[in-house]
Amino acid sequence: MVVYAGAMALDITGPIEVFDTANRLLGPSGTPYRTDFVSADAPLVRMSSGVVMEAAPLEAGRGPIDTLLVPGGWSLNDALGDQSLVSWISRAAARSRRVASVCGGSFLLAEAGLLDGRRATTHWAYSEAMACRYPQVTVDAEPIFVWDGPFVTAAGVSTGIDMALALVEADHGSALALETARFLVLFLKRHGGQSQYSAVLDAQLADHPPIRAAQEWILKNLDNPLPVAEIARQANMSQRNFARVFRREVGVTPGQYVERTRIARARELLETTDLTIGQIAGRCGFAATETFFRSFGRTLGLTPKEYRHRFQVISPAGLIDRHHEREGSTA
Structure with missing residues (x-):
């Protein structure tokens, strides 16, 4: 996962807790998830809420990547202006099996040209801005997450948890995904087609x-x-x-x-x-x-x-x- 100063902590910790819980429920016979954090702001990266995360430099993220995850945050405009970060995301995506984003993270994927000709979503409050900035992307403001080919984009903040559960389901089946949702005391495991909010x-x-x-x-x-x-x-x-x-x-x-x-x-x-x-x-x-x-x-x-x-x-x-x-x- 790539993180940056001012990112939203829940965009990061929500999916990570899903993967960690799935690991604990999976048992020794399954293939567990391993999460690595990289950042241009390494080694200590402060989130918008003040939470500080430890991360390795971007250069440490070498080799094949199973799932590249990109969060959003209040400092998104600064991140979009960081060409080294955007370029790294573009290169890392090329060696990833799939690429996922939460909230405004879809802006970074679009800035890297990864969503051209594809359908994507983002936080409903910013969907119009995304559609105007990236006309080559079909922005759908309704679903809580959208899966188009190897790219999965989640809507606002907590929907990253729903997206992570969908990834667990794709990797290990619905039984583990549902058990993970139950263990995390989630109200329900929502289908990606559910509307973000009335x-x-x-x-x-x-x-x-x-x-x-x-x-x-x-x-x-x-x-x-x-x-x-x-x-x-x-x-x-x-x-x-x-x-x-x-x-x-x-x-x-x-x-x-x-x-x-x-x-x-x-x-x-x-x-x-x-x-x-x-x-x-x-x-x-x-x-x-x-x-x-x-x-x-x-x-x-x-x-x-x-x-x-x-x-x-x-x-x-x-x-x-x-x-x-x-x-x-x-x-």
Whole structure:
């Protein structure tokens, strides 16, 4: 793993604890992970939180590398300007079986030209900046991690743990990955297609009063068709002007915003209720269950039923019952 002054400690320690725990659970018959730290700031590297890590010089990182891991951090701009670091990452990637990043670490991979023509993710707050800075990279702000060929990019901070669990699963199977997640007392082992945060939608609430009012009206009327013309009327604007101003203020078209909001509401209902999928589709404004399936799969890479099995919250009192699913219901 390459580290640098001002990197975020959790970007580093989160994945490392996953690998270390997997080693302890693996037993003597498996091939354990060995972690080496290298840095241009060796031997002692101070993280943004004040934690100090010991690392070897970059030159010590010679020979084949199984997984090259690059973290993000508040000092990312300084790291991007360090050409010796960026060049080392490029050379090290060439002798790595796979390359992974956490949070803003994907910027460093892109700066090294490693993500050209590939799909990647980063922290949702910086996805637009990454897309503008690296137009040759397809930046997807939704998933918690993206795997494209030998490159795995994780989103914000704690998603590095999810990514590391996926790497353990790829190396040693799902049983060890799940046992590692349990031992670390993680709430669940999340699929890479899960959206980063419903807070992404909150972050898109506009400052412009008519647009913000339209967004709030959308949230209150998700079970309705919501054509753009009707939303524009709520904002007291012409449809053409509304569409232009909405995209400028929110960053997506009104239609895209409506779809994302419907999916966010559907995720919440899948996680916290025992409503059937047909009922959820109706409550979220999808005219047909088939339309809901297509939109949900396109957004998250899972079917609604798969999502519910992975992420549904079961209350201690057992208020959510999956019996109807075991009996072959569409829920």
